[in-house]
Amino acid sequence: MEIKKVTLIGLGAMGVFFAPKLKEYLGNENFRVLADGERKERLQTKGVTVNGINYKFNFMTPDIKEDAADLIIMAVKDTGLSQAILDIRNQVGPQTQILCVMNGIDSEEKIAEVYGWEHVMYSYMRVSIVMKDGAADYDPELGKVYFGEAKNTELTDRVKAVQNLFEASNIAYRIEADMIRGMWFKFMCNVGENLTCAMLGIPFGAYRVSDHANAIRLNAMWEVIRIANRLGIDLGEEDIKRQEPAIQRLPFANKPSTLQDLDNGRMTEIEMFAGKVVTLGKELGIETPLNWMFYHGIKVCEEKMQGKFESK
Structure with a gap:
């Protein structure tokens, strides 16, 4: 199997990690961005920086x-995501493979329900990209895309094909031996780091200087760990320790995606983060008070952003 044609849907903070390098390697004919309407016109005219x-x-x-x-x-x-699943339908052929690099722990299942697991691999990203008004700034040395089958003790042909593409186009990647565990590790980090910053309006750098911010972050991560453990996923204290050097390397002023969304007047992914934790907690009988607060607190922030509390 060889990958010669790639279609990207989503030219935002994650999409720009791939787009310039894939364009350079594959050329305009074989690397395409899927979009329509006003978004397509804007991106065609202004491009992305x-x-x-x-x-x-x-x-x-x-x-x-x-x-x-x-x-x-x-x-x-x-x-x-729901619209994107519909939008890619004409791009899926008999041999097409799909990587959905968005946050969360269940997007692959949603895509596989429509197109089948023979077309879907697991994937996620670890990168901090600040994007505003079509311009993105990030340190390429601090980012990777992770992908593969659920287990990767031996690489399948389709995993090798994507690996070969990323090698040739100089895209930083890693193939985890256990992708499910890796996705839950990122989910744990996102819930603790991303949502604490969003609720309090603070950058990643706060975790270097505030014991209080870290207390909230770490306790939210433990809520995810307890749920993961109940589901048979081996996360624990060592995984929290493993994340600490990454927190220290992030630029002090960088903001996570949920805070960027609120700052830029966009609806957030709170359903996928705290909403999922609260739902699983209820199903499994596990208390999730911090994520309950994150969920309702950020929903209030969205309502405020939409002008719900302005005097009539």
Whole structure:
């Protein structure tokens, strides 16, 4: 299996991690961005700027029925996943593989329900990208895409094909031996770090200087650990310790995605984060008070953003 044509849907903070390098390696004909309507027109006209360099890409609309992709990279937000699953339908052929690099722990299941597991691999990203007004800034040395089968003691042909593509296009990657555990590790970090920052309006750098911010972060992570353990996923204290050097390396002023969404007037992915933790906690009989507060608190922030509390 060889990957010659790639379609990306979602040219935001995660999509720009892939787009410039795939365009350079595959060329405009074989690397396409899927979009339509006002978003397509805006991106075609303005492009996106990554670390000071402006890029413009070859766009396709979802209605085009020929020329299926060998690989589809879905880099959308949770709020756009259902539509994206519909939009990629004409890009899926008999051999097409799909990586959905968005946050969360169940997007693969949703995509596989429509297209089948033979087309879907597990994937997630560890990268801090600040994106505003079509411009993204990040340190490429601090980011990776993780992908593979659920277990990767031996690499399947389709995993090797994606590996070969990323090697050739100089995209930083890692193939985890246990992708499910890896996804829950990232979920644990996201829930603790991302949501604490969003609720309090603080950057990642707060975790270097505030014992109080860390107390909230760590206790929220433990709520995820207790749920993961009940589901048979081996997370624990060592995983929290493993994350600490990554926190220290992040630029002090960087903001996580949920806080970026609130700052820019966008709806957040709170359902996928705290909403999922609270739901699983109820199903499993595990208390999740911090995530309950995150969920309702950030919902209030969204209501405020929408003007719900302005005097009539």
